[in-house]
Amino acid sequence: xxxxxxxxxxxxxxxxHGKSTLADRLIELTGAVSERKMTAQHLDTMELERERxxxxxxxxxxLQYKANDGIEYQFNLIDTPGHVDFAYxxxxxxxxxxxxxxxxxxxxxxxxxTIANVYLALENDLEIIxxxxxxxMPAAQPERVMTELEQTFGYGEDEVLKISAKTGDGVxxxxxxxxxxxxxxxxxxxxxxxxxxFDSKYDQFKGVIAYIRVMHGSLKSSDRVxxxxxGVKAEVLETGFFSPVLEKTNGLETGEVGYVATGLxxxxxxxxxxxxxxxxxxxxxxxxxxxxQSPMVFTGIFPTEGExxxxxxxxxxxxxxxxxxxxxxxxxxxxxGFGFRCGFLGLLHMDIVQERLEREYGLGLIATAxxxxxxxxxxxxxxxxxDNPSKLPDHNQLADILEPWVNITIVTPGRFIGNIMELVTTxxxxxxxxxxxxxxSNDASGGTLRDARVLLEYDIPLSEILVDFHDKLKSGTxxxxxxxxxxxxxxxxxxVKLDVLVNHEPVDALSxxxxxxxxxxxxxxxxxxxxxxxxxxxxxxxxQAAIGGKIVARANVKALRKNVLAKCYGGDITRxxxxxxxxxxxKKRRMKMxxxxxxxxxxxxxxxxxx
Numbered sequence: 001x002x003x004x005x006x007x008x009x010x011x012x013x014x015x016x017h018g019k020s021t022l023a024d025r026l027i028e029l030t031g032a033v034s035e036r037k038m039t040a041q042h043l044d045t046m047e048l049e050r051e052r053x054x055x056x057x058x059x060x061x062x063l064q065y066k067a068n069d070g071i072e073y074q075f076n077l078i079d080t081p082g083h084v085d086f087a088y089x090x091x092x093x094x095x096x097x098x099x100x101x102x103x104x105x106x107x108x109x110x111x112x113x114t115i116a117n118v119y120l121a122l123e124n125d126l127e128i129i130x131x132x133x134x135x136x137m138p139a140a141q142p143e144r145v146m147t148e149l150e151q152t153f154g155y156g157e158d159e160v161l162k163i164s165a166k167t168g169d170g171v172x173x174x175x176x177x178x179x180x181x182x183x184x185x186x187x188x189x190x191x192x193x194x195x196x197x198f199d200s201k202y203d204q205f206k207g208v209i210a211y212i213r214v215m216h217g218s219l220k221s222s223d224r225v226x227x228x229x230x231g232v233k234a235e236v237l238e239t240g241f242f243s244p245v246l247e248k249t250n251g252l253e254t255g256e257v258g259y260v261a262t263g264l265x266x267x268x269x270x271x272x273x274x275x276x277x278x279x280x281x282x283x284x285x286x287x288x289x290x291x292x293q294s295p296m297v298f299t300g301i302f303p304t305e306g307e308x309x310x311x312x313x314x315x316x317x318x319x320x321x322x323x324x325x326x327x328x329x330x331x332x333x334x335x336x337g338f339g340f341r342c343g344f345l346g347l348l349h350m351d352i353v354q355e356r357l358e359r360e361y362g363l364g365l366i367a368t369a370x371x372x373x374x375x376x377x378x379x380x381x382x383x384x385x386x387d388n389p390s391k392l393p394d395h396n397q398l399a400d401i402l403e404p405w406v407n408i409t410i411v412t413p414g415r416f417i418g419n420i421m422e423l424v425t426t427x428x429x430x431x432x433x434x435x436x437x438x439x440x441s442n443d444a445s446g447g448t449l450r451d452a453r454v455l456l457e458y459d460i461p462l463s464e465i466l467v468d469f470h471d472k473l474k475s476g477t478x479x480x481x482x483x484x485x486x487x488x489x490x491x492x493x494x495x496v497k498l499d500v501l502v503n504h505e506p507v508d509a510l511s512x513x514x515x516x517x518x519x520x521x522x523x524x525x526x527x528x529x530x531x532x533x534x535x536x537x538x539x540x541x542x543x544q545a546a547i548g549g550k551i552v553a554r555a556n557v558k559a560l561r562k563n564v565l566a567k568c569y570g571g572d573i574t575r576x577x578x579x580x581x582x583x584x585x586x587k588k589r590r591m592k593m594x595x596x597x598x599x600x601x602x603x604x605x606x607x608x609x610x611x
Contacts, residue, residue: 001074004184006255008076008213010058010093012121013103014111014482015082018133020055022103022165023079029171030063030075032243043079043244047359055081056352057322058089058199060211060257061244067179075178076213076241076257084113084484085346088293088325091120092272095290096198096213096257099127099182101174103165106132106140109453110148110437112411112484118153127182130155131174136164147438148453185215185255192283193217195252195260195276197227202318206237206261208270209246213257215287219278220251225260226279228286232269233279234262267317272324293325294487295343296404296462297350297370298387300331300509301357302339304364309338315361316340319353326353331388335509335599336366341388344370347466368509368604372462375402375490390508392497395548401513402490404462410473411437412481414452419476421456427469428515429460459488463514498523498552501544502534502599509604516547523553529606531555534599 011019023043027033033042043059063075078093094100100121104114121128130149132142142162149155161177163170199211219225221239226232238261240248252258264270273289303312313330320326327343344350350370357363373387377400386392408429410420414436421431437453465485473481496519500510510530514522523545530543534557541557568579 001253001256003187003189003253003255005071006074006076006184007099007178007182008078008097008185008255008257009099009101009178009182010078010080010090010097011101011103012080012090012094012117013082013133014105014108014113014117015054017082017103017105017108017111017114018165019079019082019103022101022131022133022163022171023061023077025165025168025171026063026075026077026175027061027244029168029175030065032061032063054083055079056086056089057081058093059244060199060242062241062247062257065175065179068176073179074256075175078257082113083348084116085344085349086325087113087116087120088345090117091293092198092290092324094120094124094126096196097124097126098185099129099178101178102128102130103133104130104145104149106134106142106145106162107137109141109145110152110411111482112409113482115152115409115411115455116484116486129174129177129181130160132160132162133165135162135169136167144438151438187214187254188216189218189254191216192281193219193223193276193278194283194287195219196287196289197270197272197274197276199322199324200270200272201322202267203261207263207265208267208321210260210262210270210276211257212252212260212276214252214254216254216283217278218251218253219260221249223251224279225262225276226282227270227274228277228283229271229274229289230269232264232266234264234269237261237263267321270321290324293345295325295327295345296372296406296487297344297346297466298373299342299344299350299370300333300336300339300368300388301328301342301354302333302336302366302368304366306337308363311361312340312357312363312365315357315363316342319356319360323353325349333368333390333509335507336368339366343387366604369512369606370466371512372404372466374404374495374513376400377402389497389511389513392513400492401495403493403495403513405459405488405491406462406465406485407432407488408458408460408465408483408485410456410458410481410483412454412456412477414454416477416481417454417456420473420481423469423472423476424458424460427460427464429458429464432457432459461491461493462487496547498526499546500526500530501542501546502530503541504544507599510599519547520552523547526606527553527555530603531557533603533606536560 013019058078058080060078065075066072080090080093146157161174194216195212195214197210197212201209203209221236223236225234238248239252240246241258275286277283303309316328325345328340331341332338354367371389373385376384378397379399435455437455494516495513496516498512498514498519499506527543527545536557538560540559543555544551545553568576
């Protein structure tokens, strides 16, 4: 395919604005998949994606389109996720494209992730085609959303396409606009082969399969490749493109998107963002690649059976190949044994990874409560970073604790501003600015027909939005608000370590770092919750929350009664009481020596359900 007949683009939008449905219509109109094989959300291949109705992994597909000018074009489409936790998938997809289709829901308008994705596309110098979707919906308000697009991004009405991805109206015109407005890839056809690895996966027969965008030169299926970042060399077992299943070809040309099966069994040999070249005539300068993504949330993941530790390590290695934002290091816990400290981009990312490990690799797992990383300043002048609260040094060694802060953007109807301000204030947030995306409109009688949509910006500690902030935001705005956040810096705070003791023994996996003002009420809520989750024993089990050596909260798990009166028949009631007292003393003495408490998985995640 001639280079000027190739178009590489992706679809970007807020979650649930219709990306996967639009991808379905594009696939149908270009005939990439037969009608018999076509399914709804065709590019969402993971079982989890179909269950939850969200896109988790960016998926590529090659489309052949014959335009109105009679020329056949090759479209390389990458469908991207919309949730903030998977923004890294979006950024990697944008680096492999020349254009982006910006999809906006005509019933919801601009949301927080819409704005974030537009800025990402502009940073990558992409041509953006704004598209208004869901015009077939009774609740659609195209005039209002057009006003938002004009005031927020400066798009005129003649630049915005109006479509319905569900019915297919306007999608054919979108295909023509992709040909006209998105530039063909620019690369040296005769130059040395260089390709950007934007994704990868492991196949037990073909080894590591690298998903690449060819920037310069060409690759034949008989070539031998070299990875410039790691220096690893490999035979090319197979090259091809996505249709969306893997379709074998004899090679890949400049500007094309496809895959290379390397046969490598070491999953760490290929890194996302690395540059692939031909080993016989290698390039000297690597492509820019990607900025490494810093994890926001950390949690410990441990196998329920200790002998599954090697399987968990292998599973994480293979999953990291398919999810470049996942990081992990080995750790051990006195309560849970050997496992891994894993870093994620958010709670949804953490939940998805844990579920994939359990489903795809058949592992039984225990996950600890999520936390963030803290910068610790010591009195001797040193500075350390910890992501596990149990690693916090003793209080007499600490000079200061710095916690991560994020800049949070919330888009909401104006009538909910008071609820949001109250929520953010209780979470130690700092107000930055407020902007109206579009004015409120009034009817002839002067009454407000609809609220103005407002963009609110705050700085807030990451730990405060980690657990229940999103749920409270949705409930306080009747589901209308959306949010996006980005890391800014570390700031000093009056933080303390809250330890949890079960039966007078500290459980390191339940410890956490919290603000001093919140520590006592948080400890009371946590011990009360754990009292209901920890199973009853034959003796009383005290659950305590402590700051240093000071107990701030306590709850007791009452003992089970198992009293034997079978051998005490007849006679006075005092005989039975005497026997029960003897059994009570014996149990108390014996259980204190041999009693051990098994803490269930729900207890480690109790922090997520605290009010």
